[in-house]
Amino acid sequence: MHLAYTSEQQAFRAEVRAWMEANVPKKPLVTLEREDGYHQHVEWERKLASGNWGMVTWPEAYGGRGLDLIQWLIFEEEYYRAGAPLRVNQNGIFLLGPTVMEFGTDEQKARFLTPMAKGELIWAQAWSEPNAGSDMAAITSKAIRDGDHYVISGQKTWSSRASFADWGFGLFRTDPDSKRHKGLSFILFDLNAPGVTRRPIRQLHGDPGFAELFFDEVRVPVANRIAGEGEGWNVAMATAGFERGLMLRSPARFQAAAERLVALFRKHEAAAAPAAREQVMQAWMDAQAYAYNTYAVASKIMAGGHIGAEASLNKIFWSELDRAAHRTAMQLLGASAELRHFDGGALNTWLEGYIFSLSGPIYAGSNEIQRNIIAERLLGLPR
Amino acid sequence: MDFTITEDQAVLTQGVRDYLAGVHAPELLRALDASDSRRSADVWQGLVEMGLPGLLVPEAEGGLGLSLLDGVLIAAELGRAGVAEPLADTALIAAPLLGKAGNQDALLAAIATGEAKIALQHPVNPWVADLNGASHVLSVKDGALLLAENNGRADLLESVDPLRRLYAPVAAEGTEVGSADALLDHAALIDAAQLVGVADAMLEQATDYAKNRSQFGQPIGSFQAVKHHLATAVVKIEFAKPVIQRAAVALAEGSASAPVHVSHAKLAAADAAWAMSETAIQTHGAMGYTYEVDLHFWMKRAWALSGAWGDRAFHLARIDAAVIGGALPIGPGHSFA
Numbered sequence: 001m002h003l004a005y006t007s008e009q010q011a012f013r014a015e016v017r018a019w020m021e022a023n024v025p026k027k028p029l030v031t032l033e034r035e036d037g038y039h040q041h042v043e044w045e046r047k048l049a050s051g052n053w054g055m056v057t058w059p060e061a062y063g064g065r066g067l068d069l070i071q072w073l074i075f076e077e078e079y080y081r082a083g084a085p086l087r088v089n090q091n092g093i094f095l096l097g098p099t100v101m102e103f104g105t106d107e108q109k110a111r112f113l114t115p116m117a118k119g120e121l122i123w124a125q126a127w128s129e130p131n132a133g134s135d136m137a138a139i140t141s142k143a144i145r146d147g148d149h150y151v152i153s154g155q156k157t158w159s160s161r162a163s164f165a166d167w168g169f170g171l172f173r174t175d176p177d178s179k180r181h182k183g184l185s186f187i188l189f190d191l192n193a194p195g196v197t198r199r200p201i202r203q204l205h206g207d208p209g210f211a212e213l214f215f216d217e218v219r220v221p222v223a224n225r226i227a228g229e230g231e232g233w234n235v236a237m238a239t240a241g242f243e244r245g246l247m248l249r250s251p252a253r254f255q256a257a258a259e260r261l262v263a264l265f266r267k268h269e270a271a272a273a274p275a276a277r278e279q280v281m282q283a284w285m286d287a288q289a290y291a292y293n294t295y296a297v298a299s300k301i302m303a304g305g306h307i308g309a310e311a312s313l314n315k316i317f318w319s320e321l322d323r324a325a326h327r328t329a330m331q332l333l334g335a336s337a338e339l340r341h342f343d344g345g346a347l348n349t350w351l352e353g354y355i356f357s358l359s360g361p362i363y364a365g366s367n368e369i370q371r372n373i374i375a376e377r378l379l380g381l382p383r
Numbered sequence: 384m385d386f387t388i389t390e391d392q393a394v395l396t397q398g399v400r401d402y403l404a405g406v407h408a409p410e411l412l413r414a415l416d417a418s419d420s421r422r423s424a425d426v427w428q429g430l431v432e433m434g435l436p437g438l439l440v441p442e443a444e445g446g447l448g449l450s451l452l453d454g455v456l457i458a459a460e461l462g463r464a465g466v467a468e469p470l471a472d473t474a475l476i477a478a479p480l481l482g483k484a485g486n487q488d489a490l491l492a493a494i495a496t497g498e499a500k501i502a503l504q505h506p507v508n509p510w511v512a513d514l515n516g517a518s519h520v521l522s523v524k525d526g527a528l529l530l531a532e533n534n535g536r537a538d539l540l541e542s543v544d545p546l547r548r549l550y551a552p553v554a555a556e557g558t559e560v561g562s563a564d565a566l567l568d569h570a571a572l573i574d575a576a577q578l579v580g581v582a583d584a585m586l587e588q589a590t591d592y593a594k595n596r597s598q599f600g601q602p603i604g605s606f607q608a609v610k611h612h613l614a615t616a617v618v619k620i621e622f623a624k625p626v627i628q629r630a631a632v633a634l635a636e637g638s639a640s641a642p643v644h645v646s647h648a649k650l651a652a653a654d655a656a657w658a659m660s661e662t663a664i665q666t667h668g669a670m671g672y673t674y675e676v677d678l679h680f681w682m683k684r685a686w687a688l689s690g691a692w693g694d695r696a697f698h699l700a701r702i703d704a705a706v707i708g709g710a711l712p713i714g715p716g717h718s719f720a
Contacts (some may be wrong), residue, residue: 001386001452003632003719013716070384077715128512212558235714252715259714262707284713285647287627291718292625295386303387316618368607374617375610382605 004293005074015075015206019051020082028347033209041088045119055117057092057247062101062109063117069246069298083256092116092123092163094247096169099186099239103227103278112188124162124191126170126213127236129155129283134369136171137180138234141215143172143187145222145229150174150187152195158363162211163200167191171232174225184232184362185237188224195219205355246298246307248364251291256352257325258287261332264350268332279328286321293317309377312370319360319367326354342383386625388456395449402433403464409677412465416545416680422516427468427497436474437495444491447647451479451569451635455576455627462580462688463567465680467546467701469500469513475519476566477501480528484560487530490519501642502533504552505566507693510540514550522555523563531557536643544683568634568645569691575645576627578688582620582656584683589613589663592670615660619655626651627662630720640720643705660685667674 005013029044030037049063057072067075077310087093093116100112106339115121132138148377162168168191175183191198195218200208208380214358227235242334265272265280293314297307330337339348375381388396406429415421432438432580439454440446453476461471481487481501493499502517514520519554520533537550552591590613603609630644638644660682673680689695705711712720 001628001630003629005384005719007572074716080715240427251718254683255713255715255718262713263709277703277707278699281699281706284706285651286622287649288650288718289622289626292386292629293622293629295384295718296625297630299384310517312619313618313621316614317429368611371611371614372607373615375604378617379586379604379610379613381590381593381610381613 005099009070009074012071012377013078016042016053016075016078017082018278019040019053020084023047023051024084026256028083029085031205031207031352032086033163033205033207035164038088041085042119042122043086044063044126045089045122049118054089054119055097058097058101058113062113064098067239069302071297072247073138073250073252073295075253077143077255080250080252080256081175088161089116089119089122090248091165092121095125096123099169099226099235103149103186103235107223116129122161122165123168124159124165124168124211126159126162126168128155128158130157133158134366136236137184139171139173139184141170141172143174143185143220144174144176145174146219148222150185150218150222150225152187152189152215152220154215155203156213156215158210158215160210162191162198162206162213163190169226173238174232176227178230182235183230184236185229186226186227186232186235187220189218189233190222192313193218193220203355204358205352211311231381235254246294246301246311246314248315249322251287251318254287254290254318254322254325257322261325261329264329264332268334269373271334276328276332279331280322283321283328286317286324290314290318290321309373310379312365312373315364316361316367316370316374322360326350326357330354337338338370386628388452388628392453392456393539395453396460399433399435399457399460400463403460403466403615407464407466409465409680411580412546412680415467417511421546421548422468422513424637425600430466430468430470431497434480435470436497438474439482440474440491440495443568444488445495446478446491450631451572452628452631453573455480457581458573459580460686462577463583463584465546465547465581465584465684466577467544469502469517471573471577472512472570473499475499476503476569477593480521480561480565480569481530483565484530487560490530493518497707503566503570504555505563505692507567507571507697508691509552510549511537511552512550512691513548514553515539515548516573520553520557521566522553522557523566525554527559528561528566529555529557529564530560535584542683542687544680546680547684547687555617564642567692571636571649571698572627572630572645572693574688575623575630575648576684578649578656579623579627580660581681581685581688582616582623582652583687585656585659585663585678586613586616586620588678588681589659589666590677592667592675596668597711612662612665614660616655617618619658620653623651623655638642640705640711642701643711646701649693649698650695653685653695656685659688 029040041137055064056067056075060066143150143152169188171184174185195216199212203209276288411683437446493697499518502514502520504511504522522529534555536615540549598601626646630648633644635643
């Protein structure tokens with residue numbers, strides 16, 4: 001164990017910091033859950049790509065920098081330190097990208113990865129269906145083979161980014177007689193293809209962050225299928241593993257929130273409830289603990305190890321610390337917490353953050369599902 | 384930057400775990416509980432033969448010269464096995480402090496051979512563990528750490544933990560060998576490390592019970608309510624571990640921020656162990672409320688270690704001064720500040 005950065009790592013940090021200071025928009029962008037904000041965030045993705053900062057952990061061949069996980073953590077720290085915008089291409093960077101790299105053909109890698117890295121195509125995910133949420137194996141949307149195409153019919157929901165994104169990926173039942181985990185395939189589709197209807201769903205904050213997708217005999221080339229027909233479940237599980245495992249939520253995000261929370265507490269200290277002081281300290285401690293754990297997991301993976309069901313521990317920890325930190329901020333703000341904008345017009349980012357934090361324990365596998373995984377796979381309790 | 388333990392550290396830890404699982408099983412705890420002294424010369428001799436007292440003693444003095452990081456890994460194993468012999472105090476807390484003090488070669492050598500046992504007296508604790516039976520006492524006066532031979536006898540205080548031996552403090556005196564704060568930080572760190580081991584032991588006991596106890600025709604561990612309680616406890620335990628390791632490295636390096644990280648470690652470990660103790664008794668149901676199942680030894684150890692070497696209020700105050708007070712840089716990029 002050696003808990004200090006090498007001179008190369010320090011130099012890398014300085015390089016990221018310099019670029020961020022020169023390029024991060026001075027004025028906060030409009031939320032990416034709205035059309036105008038979405039396009040601002042796509043512009044930011046392209047700006048990142050112009051500096052080759054879009055997909056830092058990807059291999060250079062696909063438009064990345066081939067960085068290791070410690071460098072990724074440093075990049076993320078500088079990204080959040082600079083207050084840079086949220087990543088509208090999160091689905092591509094951390095979910096689809098690694099999936100295509102692991103399971104895609106060379107042709108698929110060339111076709112999808114480079115445009116993703118350049119911010120030219122923004123991706124939506126399409127897992128859940130009205131009757132397949134936590135129970136994802138209950139998917140019924142069909143993709144029926146017709147020559148060198150699939151014909152997709154059905155419905156997806158809670159589809160992140162789908163209101164405005166270009167392409168989507170998800171699981172479809174390619175064997176209509178199959179049940180549960182079998183007979184599913186992982187398919188990429190153009191959201192503007194004939195037969196695709198998007199119905200934006202207003203989220204808790206009022207903006208259309210995700211959408212319902214209706215597929216009415218949408219023709220998708222077979223070449224858009226990742227891995228073999230009927231192998232979709234395993235591909236999706238690997239994708240879900242990337243999401244929960246390490247990279248979905250970098251610790252810097254929560255360290256930045258804890259830092260802001262400490263500043264907020266100092267401002268409201270005189271009127272704060274007695275418990276608030278401890279809650280603020282807990283937010284800092286938990287963000288730090290999450291950072292140490294992430295450095296430990298990153299070090300383990302770099303040494304040839306893997307992350308398995310432990311990923312469920314991470315997902316519970318960050319989602320619950322995030323909610324608690326934002327709840328503390330809401331309580332510190334007291335009667336001002338409900339204001340969408342403060343006096344003077346500044347957006348109440350604590351309110352926005354609190355609303356978003358409520359989704360954390362639900363998406364990417366609800367925390368109840370995560371607790372089942374921990375109990376069954378880590379502790380060996382019976383199913 | 385490398386946040387991993389080495390293969391050697393993993394092997395050593397596993398070796399100690401296996402040894403203690405054999406010689407220091409719950410049957411031994413029950414036997415000690417039924418004895419007058421609650422201590423066993425045979426158990427101590429076994430620990431000596433394993434080389435445990437000398438782990439952090441320099442090699443020149445007959446020890447293994449290991450680091451404080453090794454110390455916290457071993458301390459967790461002592462907690463897991465419910466060891467009450469004064470091994471952690473002597474070998475994992477006093478030895479590194481005396482090693483830094485200089486001119487203590489003879490005493491360090493005696494620690495490595497198991498002849499010396501060091502009792503630790505600090506104003507943060509109203510009592511001293513294992514004072515009787517200790518060859519030496521480290522005590523505190525005016526912020527200085529003093530070393531003296533132990534000649535006195537003190538009054539025994541009864542702990543709820545049947546294997547803890549607590550005594551009223553003696554007069555602080557002796558040769559100056561360091562600072563009171565150094566004792567507190569080392570002891571709080573090793574205390575935290577023992578607490579996660581205690582928590583892991585309770586988790587294992589509760590999990591085994593949930594697998595084996597059936598109601599409504601199935602193991603209670605198949606019920607989601609039970610699973611989720613245990614899973615919640617696992618999250619707290621697992622996220623305390625890297626905090627302890629990080630604090631061990633900071634303290635070993637003499638980092639100025641080490642006390643904050645030690646306090647974080649103590650809070651995280653105590654919160655995890657206390658939560659685990661309540662989850663474990665709940666999982667055991669009425670059996671958990673008896674003296675007959677083993678759980679109570681570890682539950683009581685968790686209460687005891689949580690209050691020792693700085694309670695919640697003490698350690699929160701140190702976090703407060705650093706984090707809210709602004710002495711410590713915080714935010715992204717300051718993970719290792």
